[in-house]
Amino acid sequence: MSDPLLKIENLHVAVEGKQILRGLNLTVRPGEIHAIMGPNGSGKSTLSNALMGHPSYLVTSGTVTYKGQQIQELPADERARQGIFLAFQYPTAIPGVSLGNFLLAAVRNVRGAANVKPLEFRKELMACMKDLGIRQDFAGRYVNEGFSGGEKKRVEILQMAMLRPSLAILDETDSGLDIDALRIVAEGVNRQVTPEMGVLVITHYQRLLDYIKPDFVHVLVSGRIVQSGGPELALELEARGYDELLRTHGADAAPVVAGA
Amino acid sequence: MADASTEAAIVQQIRSDYKYGFSDAEDYVFKSGKGLTRELIMQISRLKQEPEWMLDIRLKAFEVFKSKPMPTWGADLSGIDFDDIHYYVRPSEKAETNWDDVPEYIKNTFDKLGIPEAERKFLAGVSAQYESEVVYHSIREDLEKLGVIFLDMDGALRQFPEIVRQYFGTVIPMSDNKFAALNTAVWSGGSFIYVPEGVKVDIPLQAYFRINAQSMGQFERTLIITAPGSFVHYIEGCTAPVYSKDSLHAAVVELIALEGSKIRYTTIQNWSNNVYNLVTKRAKAFRNAAVEWIDGNLGSKITMKYPAIFLMEEGARGEVLSIAFAGKGQHQDAGAKMVHLAPHTSSTVLSKSISKDGGRASYRGLVKVLPKAENIRSNVRCDALILDPESRSDTYPTMDIGNQNVHIGHEATVSKVGDEQVFYLMSRGLSEDDAITMIVNGFFEPFTKELPLEYAVELNRLIKLEMEGSVG
Ligand SMILES: Nc1ncnc2c1ncn2[C@@H]1O[C@H](COP(=O)(O)OP(=O)(O)O)[C@@H](O)[C@H]1O
Numbered sequence: 100m101s102d103p104l105l106k107i108e109n110l111h112v113a114v115e116g117k118q119i120l121r122g123l124n125l126t127v128r129p130g131e132i133h134a135i136m137g138p139n140g141s142g143k144s145t146l147s148n149a150l151m152g153h154p155s156y157l158v159t160s161g162t163v164t165y166k167g168q169q170i171q172e173l174p175a176d177e178r179a180r181q182g183i184f185l186a187f188q189y190p191t192a193i194p195g196v197s198l199g200n201f202l203l204a205a206v207r208n209v210r211g212a213a214n215v216k217p218l219e220f221r222k223e224l225m226a227c228m229k230d231l232g233i234r235q236d237f238a239g240r241y242v243n244e245g246f247s248g249g250e251k252k253r254v255e256i257l258q259m260a261m262l263r264p265s266l267a268i269l270d271e272t273d274s275g276l277d278i279d280a281l282r283i284v285a286e287g288v289n290r291q292v293t294p295e296m297g298v299l300v301i302t303h304y305q306r307l308l309d310y311i312k313p314d315f316v317h318v319l320v321s322g323r324i325v326q327s328g329g330p331e332l333a334l335e336l337e338a339r340g341y342d343e344l345l346r347t348h349g350a351d352a353a354p355v356v357a358g359a
Numbered sequence: 360m361a362d363a364s365t366e367a368a369i370v371q372q373i374r375s376d377y378k379y380g381f382s383d384a385e386d387y388v389f390k391s392g393k394g395l396t397r398e399l400i401m402q403i404s405r406l407k408q409e410p411e412w413m414l415d416i417r418l419k420a421f422e423v424f425k426s427k428p429m430p431t432w433g434a435d436l437s438g439i440d441f442d443d444i445h446y447y448v449r450p451s452e453k454a455e456t457n458w459d460d461v462p463e464y465i466k467n468t469f470d471k472l473g474i475p476e477a478e479r480k481f482l483a484g485v486s487a488q489y490e491s492e493v494v495y496h497s498i499r500e501d502l503e504k505l506g507v508i509f510l511d512m513d514g515a516l517r518q519f520p521e522i523v524r525q526y527f528g529t530v531i532p533m534s535d536n537k538f539a540a541l542n543t544a545v546w547s548g549g550s551f552i553y554v555p556e557g558v559k560v561d562i563p564l565q566a567y568f569r570i571n572a573q574s575m576g577q578f579e580r581t582l583i584i585t586a587p588g589s590f591v592h593y594i595e596g597c598t599a600p601v602y603s604k605d606s607l608h609a610a611v612v613e614l615i616a617l618e619g620s621k622i623r624y625t626t627i628q629n630w631s632n633n634v635y636n637l638v639t640k641r642a643k644a645f646r647n648a649a650v651e652w653i654d655g656n657l658g659s660k661i662t663m664k665y666p667a668i669f670l671m672e673e674g675a676r677g678e679v680l681s682i683a684f685a686g687k688g689q690h691q692d693a694g695a696k697m698v699h700l701a702p703h704t705s706s707t708v709l710s711k712s713i714s715k716d717g718g719r720a721s722y723r724g725l726v727k728v729l730p731k732a733e734n735i736r737s738n739v740r741c742d743a744l745i746l747d748p749e750s751r752s753d754t755y756p757t758m759d760i761g762n763q764n765v766h767i768g769h770e771a772t773v774s775k776v777g778d779e780q781v782f783y784l785m786s787r788g789l790s791e792d793d794a795i796t797m798i799v800n801g802f803f804e805p806f807t808k809e810l811p812l813e814y815a816v817e818l819n820r821l822i823k824l825e826m827e828g829s830v831g
């Protein structure tokens with residue numbers, strides 16, 4: 100088996116003094132797609148933010164190893180430059196900054212300014228926008244300002260396409276998309292997946308996994324992975340719901356020994 | 360270690376941060392001693408070979424200046440010592456129209472600032488003022504043939520004394536404020552523009568103002584008149600070297616937009632942090648005319664500037680779009696005044712300010728509607744972005760509405776740079792500093808997008824420099 104791309108060990112994360120992740124373990128190898136499912140508030144976005152290096156999400160113990168190096172202390176920009184990408188559940192608007200200029204700066208920072216020629220960048224951007232069904236005039240629109248929910252999600256995947264990450268974390272990229280948009284976005288993601296890349300697909304629902312086929316499915320409840328399995332687990336969950344898991348593993352349930 | 364805090368060391372430090380902070384050795388035709396007297400005013404007028412009536416105006420204004428107390432309602436001006444200023448410095452004999460004839464060292468200065476280069480590329484005319492006098496001006500030949508006049512103010516007084524006499528001081532009377540009186544007494548240089556009926560000057564005319572000497576006072580005087588149906592866009596830029604002693608820049612700018620004409624006046628001011636910038640700018644817009652002040656305030660120690668538009672007749676429109684950046688030790692007290700004197704007039708103000716490293720930005724504005732001015736529209740919006748807890752922002756809006764039948768909107772916001780915005784940009788590989796600079800540039804974008812591309816690029820670069828100034 101190849102070396103892991105990402106290895107999360109006994110990860111504990113607190114937000115505003117509240118412990119959210121409580122001993123999370125996960126290993127992603129190159130070429131693997133992992134789905135993380137779980138009820139609202141179970142800590143899925145906390146995991147995404149912590150992996151990307153959000154300063155409010157404090158790693159209180161445990162380690163995150165990416166390409167053989169511990170990264171839990173690195174700032175977000177450094178992680179981005181090393182190939183980690185997060186498609187946000189709620190992308191932030193940056194008024195007055197055009198998507199085109201923003202992406203040029205991003206691509207230059209991630210790929211190195213010398214490797215990015217403005218003309219080629221433009222061509223690539225236009226091609227990627229076309230693939231994702233994003234109108235060309237969006238390049239001149241301000242980042243996420245006045246975008247519909249679906250447009251925001253498409254633009255997240257556009258950024259992923261332009262930044263070509265090694266590890267992509269998609270946090271509920273399916274929410275807010277109608278069925279056609281879902282297909283276009285999922286196809287966009289599938290086009291980008293390479294055998295070297297790892298993908299974490301975070302979702303509440305199974306339907307995205309009809310398009311982006313995971314190798315593994317994990318269930319996150321109250322800050323821990325309580326069950327792992329193959330793609331069939333997603334279908335099971337869809338049928339069963341999260342109630343039973345919440346009863347056994349929810350915050351009120353008996354404690355589980357971390358990392359056991 | 361002991362030297363680190365000496366004045367010289369501090370100045371040296373500031374100089375290395377401020378790209379325009381270099382200075383030239385002084386080699387002047389005439390430089391007055393410090394302080395202002397009646398005799399000096401007479402001497403300036405004589406050197407300029409002015410008509411008697413202008414000297415009379417100057418001397419009257421000098422009395423007004425002396426009689427008016429220092430304004431205390433705005434920024435702190437107590438640091439100004441009127442006796443410690445050189446009021447008139449003449450660097451060369453005359454304003455040249457051929458760049459090669461400009462004295463070598465001045466040419467080098469403007470070369471460094473990119474002036475003739477800009478002209479060749481995208482300007483219809485250029486004027487360059489160094490200390491008290493315009494040393495160079497030019498205008499595209501085809502515009503000159505159409506009757507467009509673009510001269511330094513002194514040249515205009517010599518060549519078109521009747522037009523100057525007709526309009527000089529009609530928009531801003533000498534008694535308006537202490538600094539307008541001072542300017543009227545000792546004015547020198549500045550631009551004069553006249554655009555004949557129906558002529559639209561398609562690309563901008565530019566003036567560049569440079570202070571070089573220490574403890575210098577620059578008092579340019581600008582007058583722009585657009586005849587019915589005409590259009591002009593005038594752009595001015597300003598810089599000065601960094602000294603330990605303060606300089607004073609007190610300009611007066613009068614605009615007259617006659618029926619159906621339009622003036623856009625753009626300022627990108629980037630004074631060094633030892634300049635008191637106290638400028639009076641006012642326009643009169645007549646029937647269906649439009650005036651736009653696009654006012655960018657970076658640098659200076661203190662700026663007090665409230666571009667005003669008097670909407671004289673029906674259908675007149677006024678717009679002020681301004682930004683201010685107050686960094687360490689700076690107070691930007693800027694704003695706008697809109698005076699609706701006639702029905703069916705409209706005004707818009709958008710003011711955006713940033714304060715940082717203990718800097719202070721104030722918006723001070725007035726909307727005045729006369730009783731007979733029915734059906735007017737006015738919309739004022741001020742947005743402030745405060746980058747750290749040491750910095751400060753205030754708004755002082757005044758509404759004086761004499762008519763009930765009006766549409767008036769006022770909105771003010773104060774915000775900080777959002778953590779989520781910074782994280783979002785950093786997650787795309789931008790450093791924290793680059794992320795904040797990008798957010799700041801975005802905040803100023805409604806202003807920047809109104810500038811010609813070259814200036815927009817330059818402004819973004821200046822903002823980046825201002826943002827870097829604080830690091831460490
Ligand atoms: N920035 C934050 N500030 C305060 N609480 C937060 C923050 N982010 C997440 N939380 C809390 O952490 C818990 C998990 O939230 P989240 O990770 O967003 O869950 P999910 O994405 O699985 O719905 C919730 O109780 C939520 O309120």
Ligand SMILES: [Mg+2]
Nearest residue numbers: 143144188271
């Ligand atoms: Mg979430």
